[in-house]
Amino acid sequence: MAAITVEDLQYKTYRLSDDTSQVSVVPERGGIVTRWQIQGQDIFYLEAERFKDPALSVRGGIPILFPICGNLANDSYTVDGQPYQLVQHGFARTMPWVATQQSTDDGASLTVTLTSTEATRTGYPFDFELNYTYTLKGNTLELRQRHTNRSQTPMPFSTGIHPYFAVADKGQLTVELPSTQYQLKDDATVHSFGGAFDFDQEEIDFSFINLTGPAATVIDGDRQLKLTVGFDAHYSTLLFWTVKGKDFYCLEPWTGPRNAMNTGDHLLTVAPGETLETVITMTAEVGAA
Numbered sequence: 154m155a156a157i158t159v160e161d162l163q164y165k166t167y168r169l170s171d172d173t174s175q176v177s178v179v180p181e182r183g184g185i186v187t188r189w190q191i192q193g194q195d196i197f198y199l200e201a202e203r204f205k206d207p208a209l210s211v212r213g214g215i216p217i218l219f220p221i222c223g224n225l226a227n228d229s230y231t232v233d234g235q236p237y238q239l240v241q242h243g244f245a246r247t248m249p250w251v252a253t254q255q256s257t258d259d260g261a262s263l264t265v266t267l268t269s270t271e272a273t274r275t276g277y278p279f280d281f282e283l284n285y286t287y288t289l290k291g292n293t294l295e296l297r298q299r300h301t302n303r304s305q306t307p308m309p310f311s312t313g314i315h316p317y318f319a320v321a322d323k324g325q326l327t328v329e330l331p332s333t334q335y336q337l338k339d340d341a342t343v344h345s346f347g348g349a350f351d352f353d354q355e356e357i358d359f360s361f362i363n364l365t366g367p368a369a370t371v372i373d374g375d376r377q378l379k380l381t382v383g384f385d386a387h388y389s390t391l392l393f394w395t396v397k398g399k400d401f402y403c404l405e406p407w408t409g410p411r412n413a414m415n416t417g418d419h420l421l422t423v424a425p426g427e428t429l430e431t432v433i434t435m436t437a438e439v440g441a442a
Contacts (some may be wrong), residue, residue, distance in 0.1 A: 154171070154437070155170070155171045155260050155289070155290075156169075156170075156171075156257060156261060157169055157170075157255050158170075160394075161175050161421075164179045164182050165179070165180070165181065165252075166178070166179050167179075167180070169262070169263060169287065171289045171291060172291055172292075173292075174191045174275065174291065174292055175188075175189070175190045175191065175192060175227070176188065176190075176287065176294060177224055178252075178265065179304045180249070180251055180265045182249075182268060183202045183216060183231075183246040183249075184205070184250035184265040184285060185211055185214045185215060185216055185246070186214050186294075187199055187204065187213065187214040188214065189383060189435075190244070192439045193436050193437055194321035194376065196318065196319065196378075196435075196437050197214050197316065197317055198317040198318065198319040199213030199214050199318055199321075200212045200213050201213075201289060209283075210246060210247055213257075213317045213401070214315065215315065215316045215317075216246040217245045217246050217312075217314060217315075218242045218245065218284065218308035218311070218312060218314060218407065219243050219244075219245035219300075219310060219311075220243050220244075220245045220312070220313055220406070220408070220414075221242065221307075221310070221413065222240065222242060222243075222311045222312070222405075222407035222411065222428075223241065223338075223410065223411030223412070223414060224412070225239055225412050225414055226343060226412050226415055227360060228241075230414040230415050231277055231415075235278070237276050237277065238276050238277075239276045239277065239414070244246070244273060244276065244277070245267060246315070247285065248267060248273075250266060250267045250268050250285075251267075251298065252264070252266075253266040254286070258305070259288075259290070260289055260290030260291075261288070261289045261290075262286055262287065262288035262289070263286070263287050264284055264285065266283065266284050266285075268280075268281065268282045269281045279306075279357055280303035281301060281303045282298070282303055283298070283300055283301070284298075284301070285297070286298075286299075287309070289429055292437050292438060293435065294434070294436075295433070295435075296432070296434065296435075296436075297327040298312060298430065298431045298432070298433075299428050299429075299430045300423055301423070301430075302423040302425055302427055302428075303426075304341070304425055307424055308423050308425075309414065309420050309422045310420070311407060311408050311413050311414070311419075311421060312376075312408050312421070312431060313388070313390075313406055314405060315404060316403060316404065316405065316435070317401045317412075318402055319400060320373060320375075320376075320400055320401060320402055321400060322375040323350075323352040324352060325373060325374040325375035326374075327372040328349070328372075329371060330346070330369045330391065330394075331364045331366035331367070331391070331392075332361040332362060332364050333345055333346045333348075334346065334362055335362065336359075336410075337359070337360070338358050338360070338411065338413075345360070346359070350393070350395075352395070355396070356395065356396050357393060357394060357395050358392070358393075358394050358396070359393045359394075360392050360410055360411070361390065361391040361392070361393065362389070362390060364388070364389065364390075364391060367384060367385065367386070368372075368381055368382060368383040368384070369382050370382075371402070371412050374441050377439065377440050377441070378437060378438070378441070379437070379438040380436070380438075381435070381436045382404055382406065382433065382434070383433065383434040383435075384406040384431075384435070385432045385433075387408045387421065387428070387431045388406040388408050388431070389410070389418075389419040390408075390409065390419070391404065391407070392405040392408055393405075394403075408421050409421065
C-alpha cells in the first residue's frame, strides 16, 4: 500500500513507500533522492558525511542535472553575444527545491519544484519553473520532469540525472547498453565498445552516443540484482562513470552531451510559456540476476 511520511532530520526528508520498496527524497538538498531500498537492499550509494555538509555537492543518490549536463568548454557559453558562466552539471543539484505536491492514488508520488532566481539568472538568463515528480510503484521508480519557460524568448537547456548505484564487486557486473559507440571527456574521437568495462582502470568516463534503444540494463551477479534504466526519446547520451576503489557506478541519461550549450548538439529548446516533459524510469529486480 502506497504511503508518504515526513521526517525532520538535518534536512526534511520525505519517505515514499509502496509494497516492499521505499524511497527517500530531500527537496532542500537539490531535490535529491538519497535512498531507495527494495527488500532490504540499498539500490543507491551515498557518501553520508559529504551529504551532511551543505557546502559540498552530494556524491550519491540521484543528483539532478540542469541546465547543462557535464561541463562546458572553459565553463562558459554565450546568449545573444553575452557571455555566461556555468559550472559542471549546472546549478539545480546544489539549490534548495520545495515539495509542492504529493499523492498516494497510484503509487507514492512527490513533486519538487525549483524556480529561477536572481542568482540563477547571472549564469542562465532565463526564467523557468521545474517540476520533477518522483513516483514509486512496486519495484519501479519513475522520474517525470517538467521544464517550463517563463521567459519571453526560447529557452535552451540540457537535462539529466547522475544516479550513483551501489556495488560491492564491479567484476560481477554485466551491462547491456543501447550503443556500441562512446566518446571520452574532451575528445571527439568515437570508440567502439566491446560490451565489458575494464574496472582496473583508475576511472571510467564513457559517453555513449547514437543510442539504438530506450533502456539500459546492469546485472549485479554478486547481489542478484537486475537494474533497468529506461528513458524517453529526448535522451541522446548515456554516460557510464566510476572510480576505482569506490563502491558505486553511475549510469546517467542525458538529453545532450557535454558542451551542448555551445555546439547545439541535441540541445533542447522550449518556447515561451511552454513546458517540455521528459521521463526516466528505474526498475530493480531482486533475485532476478
